[in-house]
Amino acid sequence: MAERESIAVFGAGYVGLVTAVGFAELGSEVFLVEIEPRKREALEGGRVPIYEPGLQELYDEVRGRIHLLSAASQLPDSVRLAFVAVGTPPAPSGDADLSAVYAVVDDLVTHTPRGAERAVVMKSTVPCGTGKGILRRFAELGSDLAYVSCPEFLREGNAVEDFFAPDRVVVGEVGDWAGEAVVDLYRPLLEQGVPLVRTDVASAEMIKLAANAFLATKISFINEIANVCEATGADVLEVARGMGLDHRIGTAFLRAGIGYGGSCFTKDVSALKLLASNSGYHFQLLTAVIEVNELQKRRVVQKLERHLGSLAGTRIALLGLAFKPHTDDMRGAASVVLAGRLLGEGAEVTAYDPVAMERARQLLPGLEYRSDPYQALAGADAVVLVTEWPELVALDWRAAAHQMAGRLVIDGRNVLDPKTIAEAGLDYEGIGRPAVASRQPSGAGKEGS
Numbered sequence: 001m002a003e004r005e006s007i008a009v010f011g012a013g014y015v016g017l018v019t020a021v022g023f024a025e026l027g028s029e030v031f032l033v034e035i036e037p038r039k040r041e042a043l044e045g046g047r048v049p050i051y052e053p054g055l056q057e058l059y060d061e062v063r064g065r066i067h068l069l070s071a072a073s074q075l076p077d078s079v080r081l082a083f084v085a086v087g088t089p090p091a092p093s094g095d096a097d098l099s100a101v102y103a104v105v106d107d108l109v110t111h112t113p114r115g116a117e118r119a120v121v122m123k124s125t126v127p128c129g130t131g132k133g134i135l136r137r138f139a140e141l142g143s144d145l146a147y148v149s150c151p152e153f154l155r156e157g158n159a160v161e162d163f164f165a166p167d168r169v170v171v172g173e174v175g176d177w178a179g180e181a182v183v184d185l186y187r188p189l190l191e192q193g194v195p196l197v198r199t200d201v202a203s204a205e206m207i208k209l210a211a212n213a214f215l216a217t218k219i220s221f222i223n224e225i226a227n228v229c230e231a232t233g234a235d236v237l238e239v240a241r242g243m244g245l246d247h248r249i250g251t252a253f254l255r256a257g258i259g260y261g262g263s264c265f266t267k268d269v270s271a272l273k274l275l276a277s278n279s280g281y282h283f284q285l286l287t288a289v290i291e292v293n294e295l296q297k298r299r300v301v302q303k304l305e306r307h308l309g310s311l312a313g314t315r316i317a318l319l320g321l322a323f324k325p326h327t328d329d330m331r332g333a334a335s336v337v338l339a340g341r342l343l344g345e346g347a348e349v350t351a352y353d354p355v356a357m358e359r360a361r362q363l364l365p366g367l368e369y370r371s372d373p374y375q376a377l378a379g380a381d382a383v384v385l386v387t388e389w390p391e392l393v394a395l396d397w398r399a400a401a402h403q404m405a406g407r408l409v410i411d412g413r414n415v416l417d418p419k420t421i422a423e424a425g426l427d428y429e430g431i432g433r434p435a436v437a438s439r440q441p442s443g444a445g446k447e448g449s
């Protein structure tokens, strides 16, 4: 195997860690620069500080090629490609906060020898125009650093798989050596048939924001269809299936539920909307996408009230807290809004999540956490399935019914079988699906039509 280029990755979050471990697996020496001592210590001790399927195992395998550093000053001069994968959270204004990105850029400017061939490769999601701004900064400071935009499309919970089999690799470049070097780094994936989009920096930046905004739009669209289905008696699962088979629409991201969460959609849709406003364009569609999503998280409370009346003094169990399964990430999770509203209405809220409870405790101190789902259901008047963890989907609903004081099951992700729930003696309500009332367990063993 030809020797692979050594690289630097700044930031050991979801994107940075997966990028570092992924390129190490493809054969690069990787200098992983992380400013938080606790994260460095965990990694130095062999422990990946986030939950992401397959990542720990891959880290164990490639650890010998990952070198932990705390600053750009420690980078060997020979490292040409410096991937930036630090956070770009929303600032109080709603615009993306680029302070962590600029801290890395400045660190690299200061510690890159004059005349050295080195490029900043932007993996963090940044507003369009950021690359141009950074290139201007290089020019002002007399830095020879090059710049490439290389947006990341991996999904949490699927990140390792997505690194090795992305739908595409996007490289936004100005036409110098650096774009070519990034393409070379991805060569093993490109040789497997992964499409490459080589383009200018501004377009690469926009591809990332537009892709996330479109996916969020699909979700808000199907959620609105679900709400109309509830009024008309249609079943949104059937509707989504029938719509999605039109290849121009596609079946993906048409799962109705209690709204999208996570840091990315929430942040990127707002960022794109603001970016448009800042340049004088009112992106009306995205305003609706955001509003529909916020309302969707709250509709569950109305459903509960319809069945239980006032929620004051009721006991509601939340199953799943993370914004999606296979992650411990709580950012933007529907559970946060829902739990807040339920506590606000005076309900007692019990909760269970297979991996996110530690993080949830910090955000939602008012909940009663239980170490298994059945304990969370004990004495509950209603249960809301918030996150479709496989172990929660596969719950024994007869056993669950024995634990509960009430009968209502709200399936916030449309993943449960209404018939199974009804046969367990519980009432089923999904999102955009006909409700199914419980059948008395006396009919056990008899199949309904």
Ligand code: UGA
Pocket: 125, 152, 153, 154, 155, 156, 157, 212, 215, 219, 252, 253, 254, 255, 256, 257, 258, 259, 260, 261, 262, 263, 264, 265, 268, 323, 324
């Ligand atoms: C998303 C994108 O899918 C990635 O391509 C992108 O790289 C990433 O954001 C990012 O910008 O970093 P992620 O946030 O990890 O990835 O998770 P998704 O699988 O996209 O799910 C986001 C949310 O949408 C979840 O809360 C999920 O439950 C919800 N969702 C998804 C639905 O409600 N319905 C669907 O049909 C699909």
